[in-house]
Amino acid sequence: MFGPLVSKPKSSRKNKTGSWRIDVKPKFLQKNCIACNMCVQICPENCISGKEKNSYKSDPDFCKGCGLCAFICPKKDIEMVPEGEK
Amino acid sequence: MPETKILYNPGHTACGGCGQAIAARLVIEAAGEKTIVVNNTGCLEVFTTKYPETAWGVPFIHSLFENAGAVASGVESALKFLGKKEGINVIAQAGDGGTADIGLQALSGMWERGHDILSVCYDNEAYMNTGIQRSGLTPFDTNTTTSPSGRESFGNPKMKKPVPEIARAHGIPYVATASVAFTRDMQNKVKKAVSIKGPKYLQIHVPCPLGWRHEGAATVTVARAAVETGLYPIFEYVNGELAAVQKIKPKPVEEYLKLQGRFKHILKSPEQIKKIQDIADNNIKKYGLKLEA
Amino acid sequence: MKKFVEGSYAVAEAVKLCRPGVISAYPITPQTHIVEGLAQFVADGELKAEFVNVESEHSAASTVLGAVATGVRAFTSSSSQGLLLMAEVIFNIAGMRLPLVLACANRAVSAPINIWNDQQDVMTIRDSGWILLFAENIQEVIDLHIQAYRISEDHSIMLPVMVNLDGYILTHGLEVADMPTQEQVDKFLPAYKPLYKLDVNDPMTLGSLAMPEHYMETRIAIQKTLETALELIPKVSSDFKKAFGRECGGLVEAYKIEDAKQVIVAMGSVVGSIKETVDELRSQGKKVGVLKLITYRPFPKEAILNGLKNIPEIAVVDKSISLGSNSPLYTDLTSAFIGQTKIPKISGFVLGLGGRDITKDSIKQVFDKLSGKQVDCEFIDAKKELLEEEYAGN
Numbered sequence: 001m002f003g004p005l006v007s008k009p010k011s012s013r014k015n016k017t018g019s020w021r022i023d024v025k026p027k028f029l030q031k032n033c034i035a036c037n038m039c040v041q042i043c044p045e046n047c048i049s050g051k052e053k054n055s056y057k058s059d060p061d062f063c064k065g066c067g068l069c070a071f072i073c074p075k076k077d078i079e080m081v082p083e084g085e086k
Numbered sequence: 087m088p089e090t091k092i093l094y095n096p097g098h099t100a101c102g103g104c105g106q107a108i109a110a111r112l113v114i115e116a117a118g119e120k121t122i123v124v125n126n127t128g129c130l131e132v133f134t135t136k137y138p139e140t141a142w143g144v145p146f147i148h149s150l151f152e153n154a155g156a157v158a159s160g161v162e163s164a165l166k167f168l169g170k171k172e173g174i175n176v177i178a179q180a181g182d183g184g185t186a187d188i189g190l191q192a193l194s195g196m197w198e199r200g201h202d203i204l205s206v207c208y209d210n211e212a213y214m215n216t217g218i219q220r221s222g223l224t225p226f227d228t229n230t231t232t233s234p235s236g237r238e239s240f241g242n243p244k245m246k247k248p249v250p251e252i253a254r255a256h257g258i259p260y261v262a263t264a265s266v267a268f269t270r271d272m273q274n275k276v277k278k279a280v281s282i283k284g285p286k287y288l289q290i291h292v293p294c295p296l297g298w299r300h301e302g303a304a305t306v307t308v309a310r311a312a313v314e315t316g317l318y319p320i321f322e323y324v325n326g327e328l329a330a331v332q333k334i335k336p337k338p339v340e341e342y343l344k345l346q347g348r349f350k351h352i353l354k355s356p357e358q359i360k361k362i363q364d365i366a367d368n369n370i371k372k373y374g375l376k377l378e379a
Numbered sequence: 380m381k382k383f384v385e386g387s388y389a390v391a392e393a394v395k396l397c398r399p400g401v402i403s404a405y406p407i408t409p410q411t412h413i414v415e416g417l418a419q420f421v422a423d424g425e426l427k428a429e430f431v432n433v434e435s436e437h438s439a440a441s442t443v444l445g446a447v448a449t450g451v452r453a454f455t456s457s458s459s460q461g462l463l464l465m466a467e468v469i470f471n472i473a474g475m476r477l478p479l480v481l482a483c484a485n486r487a488v489s490a491p492i493n494i495w496n497d498q499q500d501v502m503t504i505r506d507s508g509w510i511l512l513f514a515e516n517i518q519e520v521i522d523l524h525i526q527a528y529r530i531s532e533d534h535s536i537m538l539p540v541m542v543n544l545d546g547y548i549l550t551h552g553l554e555v556a557d558m559p560t561q562e563q564v565d566k567f568l569p570a571y572k573p574l575y576k577l578d579v580n581d582p583m584t585l586g587s588l589a590m591p592e593h594y595m596e597t598r599i600a601i602q603k604t605l606e607t608a609l610e611l612i613p614k615v616s617s618d619f620k621k622a623f624g625r626e627c628g629g630l631v632e633a634y635k636i637e638d639a640k641q642v643i644v645a646m647g648s649v650v651g652s653i654k655e656t657v658d659e660l661r662s663q664g665k666k667v668g669v670l671k672l673i674t675y676r677p678f679p680k681e682a683i684l685n686g687l688k689n690i691p692e693i694a695v696v697d698k699s700i701s702l703g704s705n706s707p708l709y710t711d712l713t714s715a716f717i718g719q720t721k722i723p724k725i726s727g728f729v730l731g732l733g734g735r736d737i738t739k740d741s742i743k744q745v746f747d748k749l750s751g752k753q754v755d756c757e758f759i760d761a762k763k764e765l766l767e768e769e770y771a772g773n
Contacts, residue, residue, distance in 0.1 A: 067303030160445025
């Protein structure tokens with residue numbers, strides 16, 4: 001090993017923080033979504049993606065289940081459901 | 087968005103619902119990929135850069151706890167020497183401890199010398215990374231581990247150090263506060279700041295679910311209440327003059343205090359609540375926060 | 380070109396020739412003329428650099444750290460309290476494997492506050508991974524700075540280098556020295572080519588948190604690099620000789636030790652005085668010599684053992700003390716002899732703390748005492764009457 005410890009972009013993606021979820025996960029109903037993008041904005045993990053209405057979803061590999069997306073959705077189109085639910 | 091262009095990647099180890107994680111991402115996304123980030127030691131640096139992983143998609147350097155202001159001065163000076171500063175943003179960021187306490191000297195020097203750098207403070211109102219100890223930005227009567235409430239104490243006996251006022255006193259062109267409850271406003275302020283030449287200071291209120299004792303999902307609710315009670319005034323100083331404030335219909339401070347375990351000990355004390363209401367009222371008066379009919 | 384020059388201004392000019400792009404400056408006696416000299420060069424347009432008047436030494440070191448991390452050659456200077464204040468940054472720069480040159484005007488350490496020369500300041504950071512060079516005279520001060528950048532920025536090294544010059548003695552002394560030309564230095568010292576840097580076109584993260592799984596190897600890596608430096612430093616010195624026509628630098632310098640019965644090992648300007656004393660004693664028939672350490676870190680164990688082969692009596696003259704133990708150089712030197720079949724008598728002497736004058740008599744005392752019983756740590760020229768004073772408080 002020579003030189004300083006250098007890490008490159010994207011490398012944090014190896015750490016699948018989705019394993020942190022215990023109780024709940026977000027369910028994107030994709031019914032009344034208006035594509036306001038607030039869920040994308042508020043997610044601390046930056047794991048929500050979507051473009052047109054009703055196309056938004058979270059990445060279960062990284063979602064920690066904090067519930068902020070469900071809280072912020074103005075159309076209540078995201079629900080926190082039990083982790084085991086399909 | 088192709089994965090390489092993501093400036094702040096998931097897989098970092100922040101607590102679920104962390105206000106700072108939200109703000110840090112929105113700041114770098116607003117500043118853009120042509121940004122170099124200099125970060126003091128603290129939660130953000132620790133949870134985003136545990137070797138060999140990094141969440142950052144922009145050049146990022148962490149040195150020590152108190153020297154982001156000075157390291158950023160060196161980065162900016164180097165870019166100037168290379169003739170490359172134009173079009174590249176330099177951000178010096180830290181938590182409240184790294185900004186208001188141990189990092190204040192380096193920031194003061196940086197502001198005084200007029201470097202073209204945006205300094206950002208992620209204000210979660212205590213030394214969270216080391217376990218919720220009191221900082222210079224811990225509010226009055228807050229329960230922290232080094233200002234605990236007890237039989238002879240209501241918690242932190244001091245007011246928040248007015249860092250935005252200190253920044254403004256340095257004569258820098260742009261000083262603002264923001265909150266993670268108002269993400270669009272926060273990002274607009276970042277964009278505005280990086281478009282101005284010279285030193286800028288942006289202080290962002292970021293709830294810490296662990297340290298403030300609330301659910302991760304309540305982060306936005308808590309942050310919003312801080313603003314709506316007048317306890318965290320949102321304002322902008324442009325060239326030293328108060329340019330804009332976020333007007334509020336003031337709510338009583340209990341609406342904010344009751345949301346968090348760190349204030350649980352004063353909820354039964356009207357005397358302490360009155361003192362905190364006074365702080366809010368002073369802010370409302372000083373910054374003209376009240377929305378007139 | 381030969382000039383009659385003050386040591387500090389010689390540092391400023393030598394550094395100017397090395398073309399740093401960022402200089403951070405915080406004043407502390409006796410380094411002030413170094414940063415003042417550089418400020419004047421920049422003000423007159425003789426040196427194109429960003430000159431940053433920082434608000435403390437901690438920030439001075441942090442600023443050059445940021446500059447080098449961005450790919451620009453940098454310089455700063457400090458002394459004593461300033462060096463101690465920037466100590467955590469000193470460790471940080473080495474740990475981040477950033478090349479840098481820092482001129483340290485060696486000065487005593489507070490308390491009590493004292494602005495005169497000894498070497499206690501640099502000793503506080505000797506464990507940091509920096510390469511530590513010591514200059515004997517103003518010519519060496521000039522030449523070592525130029526070599527320092529070559530060593531530091533070598534892709535097999537990438538570690539910072541501190542050039543130590545004794546405060547007042549060298550910083551404010553005036554000597555005739557040869558100042559190289561810009562062309563000579565440009566040919567010897569190419570532009571800094573970073574191996575890693577902060578670049579928006581190739582983003583990377585520097586200064587990560589290292590868990591126990593990774594930290595230890597970073598330290599071992601620096602240790603290995605410092606072993607590489609033991610080979611590179613003499614090479615740079617010999618390249619320097621080819622380019623500039625004079626011997627300078629390297630690990631050690633032996634002066635009249637071939638047939639010596641007593642040899643002093645020392646670093647810095649005191650070696651000049653020791654050489655004169657050696658000459659005088661030699662003229663009286665005494666077989667004495669001096670081994671000068673130019674490089675203190677990495678500790679040049681093999682070069683020292685070679686130089687001191689068959690010398691029966693060795694005295695360490697140190698201008699610093701590790702309180703509660705012996706002087707740092709004595710500790711390093713004695714441990715170098717562990718495992719050797721023949722171990723000579725080695726005595727440790729501490730002189731000159733707080734700027735106390737070291738005269739030829741002081742050095743003769745050292746040689747005299749070396750003939751007697753072995754001592755670990757004896758202070759020369761200590762004032763008995765002060766030591767016998769009682770505390771007069773009520």
